[in-house]
Amino acid sequence: MKRRVLLLSALAVPALAQTERFPDRPLRMLVPFAPGGPLDITGRPLAEAMSRILGQTVVFENRPGANGIVATQAVATARPDGYTLIYTTGSFIGNIVFSTVPLPYDPERDLAPVTLVSKGNGMMLVGRASLPAQNMAELVALAKSRPGGLTCAMTGIGNITHLGAEQFREYTGAELLTLVMQGTGPSITAMLSDQVDLCFSTLPPADPHLRAGRLRAFGYTATRRTYAFPEVPTMQEAGYPDWELIGMGGIWTTGGVPRERILAVQRAVAEAMQTPLMQRLMREAESEGSGASPEEFAAHLAKEMAMQRRIAQRISMGRQ
Numbered sequence: 001m002k003r004r005v006l007l008l009s010a011l012a013v014p015a016l017a018q019t020e021r022f023p024d025r026p027l028r029m030l031v032p033f034a035p036g037g038p039l040d041i042t043g044r045p046l047a048e049a050m051s052r053i054l055g056q057t058v059v060f061e062n063r064p065g066a067n068g069i070v071a072t073q074a075v076a077t078a079r080p081d082g083y084t085l086i087y088t089t090g091s092f093i094g095n096i097v098f099s100t101v102p103l104p105y106d107p108e109r110d111l112a113p114v115t116l117v118s119k120g121n122g123m124m125l126v127g128r129a130s131l132p133a134q135n136m137a138e139l140v141a142l143a144k145s146r147p148g149g150l151t152c153a154m155t156g157i158g159n160i161t162h163l164g165a166e167q168f169r170e171y172t173g174a175e176l177l178t179l180v181m182q183g184t185g186p187s188i189t190a191m192l193s194d195q196v197d198l199c200f201s202t203l204p205p206a207d208p209h210l211r212a213g214r215l216r217a218f219g220y221t222a223t224r225r226t227y228a229f230p231e232v233p234t235m236q237e238a239g240y241p242d243w244e245l246i247g248m249g250g251i252w253t254t255g256g257v258p259r260e261r262i263l264a265v266q267r268a269v270a271e272a273m274q275t276p277l278m279q280r281l282m283r284e285a286e287s288e289g290s291g292a293s294p295e296e297f298a299a300h301l302a303k304e305m306a307m308q309r310r311i312a313q314r315i316s317m318g319r320q
Contacts, residue, residue: 022082022260023083025056026056026057027054027057027059027082027085028059028084029047029050029058029085029087029251030062030071031060031063031087032063032065032072033064033088033183033184034062034182034185035183036183036189036205038184038202038285039087040185041205041285042281042282043087045278045281046117047059047060049275050268050269053268053271054264064182066156067095067156067157067158068088068089068091068156068159069103071086072088072092072095072111076106076111076254076255078254080256080257081254081261082257082262084253085251085252085265086111086251088249088250088252089159089248090160090163090247090304091156091159092250092252093158093301093305094158094163094308095157096158097158097305097309098162099157109255110254110255112253112255113250113251113252113294113301114250114262114265114266114269114294114297115250115251115265115269115270115291115297116250116291116297117251117290118282118285118288119248119287119290119300120286121202121287122222122244122245122247123161123164123220123221123245124202124203124210124219125164125198125199125219125220125221125235126198126199126201126206126210126217126218127139127215128194128198128215128216129214129215129216130194131150131197133218136218136219136233136239137238140174143172143175144173144175148177149174149175149176149177150174150177150197151176152168152179152197152198152200153178153180153191153199154178154179154180154181155180155182155183155184155187156180157180160200160247161187161200161201163245163308164200164221164245165178166311167221167243170315171242171243181199184205185205187199187201188205188209192214192215198218200245202247203226203285207284217229217232218232218238219232219233219235220232221235221245221246222234222245227286228286250300250301270290270291270292271291
């Protein structure tokens with residue numbers, strides 16, 4: 001069944017000869033969003049650290065399009081040699097759960113989980129500074145007073161920014177007009193130019209604009225407040241006891257890559273995550289760094305899949 005999300009594909013690869021050295025040429029790490037987003041902030045230093053560890057350049061490449069499907073398809077159709085990776089978010093699963101058309105790849109057959117990079121960060125609901133609202137109560141009242149609600153940028157159907165918008169609708173009863181952008185960077189740019197009212201963002205891209213007063217924070221979707229902005233309440237503290245949304249980032253490669261090559265990349269990520277720079281970036285993103293084994297990553301994906309399916313079911317039931 002396609003929607004079992006490739007929990008075993010990394011474990012059941014062909015037994016190929018492993019006499020050649022891996023890697024013996026540069027690797028590519030695709031990121032399916034526009035430059036300036038949270039995956040750039042952690043992904044570029046991660047690629048540089050992996051380059052030093054592996055002794056080969058890991059080329060970081062932004063390839064946005066179709067909520068990550070363009071980049072994912074490029075990895076799914078690459079040679080199964082371990083040289084092509086994708087670093088992405090839970091949108092990988094969102095495309096499986098929420099897509100209304102067949103995907104141009106089989107997630108279980110054509111892709112293999114390598115490692116979990118990070119987990120645990122919430123999403124900050126941020127808005128343009130000119131909005132006439134100072135907190136969640138005022139924001140919800142404002143949204144309910146506007147025909148069609150406020151505008152909210154998101155980076156694709158089924159990813160965490162979409163899930164945040166759907167939770168806003170579900171828990172507040174207010175409407176949002178969602179607008180798809182190519183990444184968090186463009187979403188923030190749209191707010192700064194007063195073209196969009198709101199978006200859900202991880203902390204690093206929004207941080208300098210929040211501190212400069214160019215954006216305003218309304219609530220955080222984790223179960224505890226952020227260390228960087230302790231004055232911003234969680235959504236649960238703001239009166240929505242069931243509202244929780246936690247992000248993740250992980251690396252996949254092409255299905256059929258020999259297990260030893262998958263493990264070589266996973267070990268490089270795990271080692272890179274122990275460097276002072278990556279640990280600092282994880283702290284700043286309020287994330288928990290990982291580098292987990294493919295099996296541990298697969299178990300995490302199973303839980304993520306179940307969560308997204310519950311949200312998808314609530315969305316479907318609410319719109320019947």
